[in-house]
Each structure stands twice: as C-alpha cells, then as structure tokens.
Amino acid sequence: MQTMAAVQKQKSSVQFLPVNLFASVMGISGLSLAWRQASKLFGTSPVIADIIGIVAVLVFVALSIGYISKWVLYPQKVKDEFAHPVLGFFFGTITISILLLSSVIGAYSEISGQVIWVIGIVPTFALSFVIVTRLLNGNHEPGNAVPALLIPVVGTINIAVTGGTMPFPWAHEINLLSLAIxxxxxxxxxxxxxxxxxxxxxxxxxxxxxxxxxIAPFEVGFLGYTNFEQRIDPFASILYYFGLFLFIVLFFKVFKKSIPFGASWWAVGFPMAALSNAALKYAMFVHSWLLIAISAVVLALLSIVLVVLFIRTINMLFKGSLLKG
Known part of the structure; x- marks a missing residue:
C-alpha cells in the first residue's frame, strides 16, 4: 500500500508541469490589452483591464516558480522537453509572455514596461536563432510541421507589437528586425x-x-506592422481580414465537444486575443458599425473562452490531474 501511495504521489508532481501552460499568460495578457482598447471604443471601465492584467502577472509568477522548480529538481525533464521536436516550440510562450507583460505593466509604469520589454527581446531572438538552426540540421519528420512551429520564431513579431512606441534610439531597428524575421x-x-x-x-x-x-501571424502581424508604421494602410487591412476569415474557418474545426480538454486548449487564447485587439484597433480606424459589432463579438467570445479555460484548468489542478504524468 505504501509503495502504491508513493507511486501515486510521484505521478502528481511539478516534473510534469507542461511548458505550454505559459500560453495561458499570453491569452490573459492579450485579454487585458483588448479590454483596455475596449475602454476607448465602448467606454467600458479600465478597471476590467486592470484586474485581468493582475491575474496575468500572478499566473506568470506562479508558473515561473513552478517551472524553475522543475528545472532545478528535474533538469533532464526540461532538457527533454526543449529537445522534443514539437514540445520545444512551446518555449516561445515564455518569451512572448514576457513581452506582452511589458505592455500590461507599462500601462502603470512606463519605465517598468520598458525594462521588461528589453529583458524580453533577448531570449526571443535567441530562441528564434536556436529553433531555426535546429530545423536546418535536417532529418525532421514532415508530420512535425504543426501549427506550434509558428510560436518561437514568428513570435518575434510581438517585439514590434509591444515595442512600437519605445523611446530608445535603437528600438526602430530592433522592431524592424523582428518584423523581418x-x-x-x-x-x-x-x-x-x-x-x-x-x-x-x-x-x-x-x-x-x-x-x-x-491566425496569429496575420493578426499579430497587423498589430506589429501598424504599431511600427503608426498607421493602417491597405496591406494592414489585408492582414486583418485574412486572419478574420481564417478564424471563422478554424473556429468550426477547433471548438468541438469531441476534443478532450487539456492544457493544449490554451493554444487558442493568444491567437483569439490578437484577433480581438486587431478587430478593436481596426474598428476604431474605420468607424463602421459592422466592424464595431465584429470587434464586440470577438471580445465577448474571447472573454468567455478564457474564463472557461481558466476555471477548467484550476479544476484540473485541484483534482491533481494537471500535473500527472
């Protein structure tokens, strides 16, 4: 009995904390930024964005403590996860989370936001270099070309998304580099x-x-490009509209009752948050009742999805199934 209890205890451990849970920080941060834009378009209280931003920071701190503990106690587990041909891509969720939090925190303290942004760009570029180098080594299975492949390298666009107005003299070239890559x-x-x-x-x-x-390359691309150019032109509009079209196509493929719930569901959070932010920004630019309605629907849908994901993830944590091997 004692042996069985020990095995059961071992099965629920921080060593099984998945790195892709950092996608939750991306989604919640994006939701906070979206509600901050909504306060300008719809006149909603900025307190909503503040509360969601605090949740994003707390979740990031909790996950960071957990994953650092995993790194210290089970370093081989982290190495294996990073070397995995698919799971390794999700390490980009950590660097993107830092960049997004720079915008969330920057709303309260510009200096803090700037410091966090500078901290975030270094590992973002470094991870992009590592992933591209690894892919060019060859002998990769074609079946591993999954959507998560976009996270670590295409995630560099978030540097321009969050740093489009940074005052540093070198920020312009860094943002241009991030958009290029x-x-x-x-x-x-x-x-x-x-x-x-x-x-x-x-x-x-x-x-x-x-x-x-x-959909992320198009909606994040829209946000990064327009932040860099400080305007919305036809190219930006094309990015936004194709991302919206692709979202509608994928929505009916992804949101099915037959798909079991797990940490992987957080992958929908940030792409939808990017779409919501893009829709709000575009609606404020065009001033069309239809586009304003679309932005409201997407924001409401994003909010509902993230609340459900958050509640179900907490439920899994308390049941002990989130950290089981």
Missing part, C-alpha cells in the same frame, strides 16, 4: 504547416486546438 519565416512555416495538414493525416484530437495558432 517573423514575417518572412511565417510565410515559409505556414506553407509547411498547410502542406502537412492538407496531405497528411489530421492532427491528433489533443493537438487540434493548436490549429488556431495559424
């Missing part, structure tokens, strides 16, 4: 992913939510 790589990686999805077997049910990541 993320934008060009997005074209290549999306081609690989679409080829895999079209010509090979469908993704496993547990990985299906990650398909929503494919």
């Amino acid at each position: 993320g934008g060009i790589v997005a074209l290549v990686f999306l081609s690989l992913i679409l080829s895999r999805l079209i010509h090979q077997a469908p993704l496993p049910a547990g990985s299906t939510p990650s398909m929503m990541i494919m």
Whole structure:
C-alpha cells in the first residue's frame, strides 16, 4: 500500500508541469490589452483591464516558480522537453509572455514596461536563432510541421507589437528586425504547416486546438506592422481580414465537444486575443458599425473562452490531474 501511495504521489508532481501552460499568460495578457482598447471604443471601465492584467502577472509568477522548480529538481525533464521536436516550440510562450507583460505593466509604469520589454527581446531572438538552426540540421519528420512551429520564431513579431512606441534610439531597428524575421519565416512555416495538414493525416484530437495558432501571424502581424508604421494602410487591412476569415474557418474545426480538454486548449487564447485587439484597433480606424459589432463579438467570445479555460484548468489542478504524468 505504501509503495502504491508513493507511486501515486510521484505521478502528481511539478516534473510534469507542461511548458505550454505559459500560453495561458499570453491569452490573459492579450485579454487585458483588448479590454483596455475596449475602454476607448465602448467606454467600458479600465478597471476590467486592470484586474485581468493582475491575474496575468500572478499566473506568470506562479508558473515561473513552478517551472524553475522543475528545472532545478528535474533538469533532464526540461532538457527533454526543449529537445522534443514539437514540445520545444512551446518555449516561445515564455518569451512572448514576457513581452506582452511589458505592455500590461507599462500601462502603470512606463519605465517598468520598458525594462521588461528589453529583458524580453533577448531570449526571443535567441530562441528564434536556436529553433531555426535546429530545423536546418535536417532529418525532421514532415508530420512535425504543426501549427506550434509558428510560436518561437514568428513570435518575434510581438517585439514590434509591444515595442512600437519605445523611446530608445535603437528600438526602430530592433522592431524592424523582428518584423523581418517573423514575417518572412511565417510565410515559409505556414506553407509547411498547410502542406502537412492538407496531405497528411489530421492532427491528433489533443493537438487540434493548436490549429488556431495559424491566425496569429496575420493578426499579430497587423498589430506589429501598424504599431511600427503608426498607421493602417491597405496591406494592414489585408492582414486583418485574412486572419478574420481564417478564424471563422478554424473556429468550426477547433471548438468541438469531441476534443478532450487539456492544457493544449490554451493554444487558442493568444491567437483569439490578437484577433480581438486587431478587430478593436481596426474598428476604431474605420468607424463602421459592422466592424464595431465584429470587434464586440470577438471580445465577448474571447472573454468567455478564457474564463472557461481558466476555471477548467484550476479544476484540473485541484483534482491533481494537471500535473500527472
């Protein structure tokens, strides 16, 4: 009995904390930024954005403590996760979370936001270099060209999303570099992913939510490009509209009762948050009742989805199933 109890105790451990849970910070941070924009468009209270921002910071701190503990206590587990041909891509959720939190915290303290942004750009570029180098080593299975492939490298666009107004004299070139890397790589990686999805077997049910990541290059690209240019032009509009179209297509493929709930569901959070922020920004630019209505629907949908994900994740944690091998 004691042996069985020990085995059961071992099964629920920080060593099984998945790195992809940092996607929750991305989604919650994006929701906070979206509600901050909504306060300008709809006149909603900025307190909503403040509360959600605090939750994002707390979740990041909790996950950071947990994952650092995993790194210290079970370093081989972290190494194996990073070296995994698919799971390794999710380390980009950590660097993107830092960048997004720079905008969340920057709303209260510009200096703090700037410091966090500078801290975030270093590992973001470093991870992009490592992932691209690893891919160019060859001998990779075509089946591993999954949507998560977009996270670490295309995630560099978030540097421009969060740093478009940074006052540093070198920020302009850094933002341009991030758009160059993320934008060009997005074209290549999306081609690989679409080829895999079209010509090979469908993704496993547990990985299906990650398909929503494919809208991120367009909506994050829209936000990064418009922040960099400080204007919305036809190219930006094309990015926004195609991302919206792709979201509608993927929505009916992802949100199915047959897909089991797990940490992988957080993959839908940030892409939807990016779409919401883009929709709000575009609606404020065009001043069309239809686009304003679309932005309201997307924001409401995003809020509902993230609340459900948050509650179900906490429920899994208390039941002990979140950290089981």
